[in-house]
Amino acid sequence: MASGMAHEINQPLSAVVNYTQGCIRHLENDGSEKNKKLIEVMEKASVQAKRAGEVIHRLKNFFAKGKLYISPEKSGRLIRESINLIKDEITKADVSIKYKLGKNLPLINVDKIQIQQVILNLVHNAIEAMVETPKDKRKITIKTALTDDGKKITYIFQDTGPGFTDEVADKIFQAFFTTKPKGTGMGLPISRSIIEAHGGKFSILTSKGKADGGVCFTLPVTDKKRR
Numbered sequence: 047m048a049s050g051m052a053h054e055i056n057q058p059l060s061a062v063v064n065y066t067q068g069c070i071r072h073l074e075n076d077g078s079e080k081n082k083k084l085i086e087v088m089e090k091a092s093v094q095a096k097r098a099g100e101v102i103h104r105l106k107n108f109f110a111k112g113k114l115y116i117s118p119e120k121s122g123r124l125i126r127e128s129i130n131l132i133k134d135e136i137t138k139a140d141v142s143i144k145y146k147l148g149k150n151l152p153l154i155n156v157d158k159i160q161i162q163q164v165i166l167n168l169v170h171n172a173i174e175a176m177v178e179t180p181k182d183k184r185k186i187t188i189k190t191a192l193t194d195d196g197k198k199i200t201y202i203f204q205d206t207g208p209g210f211t212d213e214v215a216d217k218i219f220q221a222f223f224t225t226k227p228k229g230t231g232m233g234l235p236i237s238r239s240i241i242e243a244h245g246g247k248f249s250i251l252t253s254k255g256k257a258d259g260g261v262c263f264t265l266p267v268t269d270k271k272r273r
């Protein structure tokens with residue numbers, strides 16, 4: 047149902063985007079100075095319609111997640127492969143990635159595609175959090191380690207951005223909560239729901255009672271042999 051509904055809503059939304067883009071082209075061709083204001087407003091309408099489309103798309107993925115396709119995976123390789131998918135974006139944003147991956151960790155039992163989605167959400171958030179950070183200081187540190195009971199792997203993502211303010215930290219798991227003009231506010235709620243569906247925990251890190259921009263989650267290991 048989620049996917050049918052998403053389709054029904056996305057069709058008219060795409061039409062709105064196309065019509066507004068058409069209007070913008072007409073106004074631009076006309077070349078008149080007073081059209082500038084109209085073009086500006088039409089651009090805003092188009093951006094908002096696109097944003098609504100993105101919200102619908104993410105909601106569909108959230109509800110239509112369905113079955114997990116679990117397979118044994120290497121925890122470090124999953125990280126490196128995910129980062130590789132967006133390496134151009136990372137380079138363009140002048141962000142460096144530091145890996146502190148545990149050695150000889152057991153394999154994890156995960157739906158690879160869904161965990162990749164979580165990793166990409168977190169890296170995107172970190173990149174976006176560091177836009178005001180000086181270029182030479184933009185760094186994401188990714189750590190993995192086995193939990194004390196040996197049953198899970200902990201993943202930690204930290205960035206050198208400003209961290210979560212207390213006010214933001216209280217609201218991040220509310221669907222649609224965002225501080226970004228083009229954000230949907232679905233990234234963290236979706237990530238948490240994926241991790242919990244795997245039997246793991248998802249939380250933001252705090253130090254001295256303050257959230258410091260780090261995010262942490264756990265994933266269950268298989269009982270297969272260590273890598």
Ligand SMILES: Nc1ncnc2c1ncn2[C@@H]1O[C@H](COP(=O)(O)OP(=O)(O)OP(=O)(O)O)[C@@H](O)[C@H]1O
Nearest residue numbers: 171172175209210224225229230231232233234259
């Ligand atoms: N690494 C981070 N450092 C500081 N604040 C963060 C970080 N990650 C998330 N946030 C805050 O949490 C809010 C919610 O994040 P979430 O990923 O759920 O949505 P979003 O990034 O705003 O939108 P979308 O994921 O759809 O692009 C963000 O708007 C931002 O204020």
Ligand SMILES: [Mg+2]
Nearest residue numbers: 167171233234
């Ligand atoms: Mg996000």
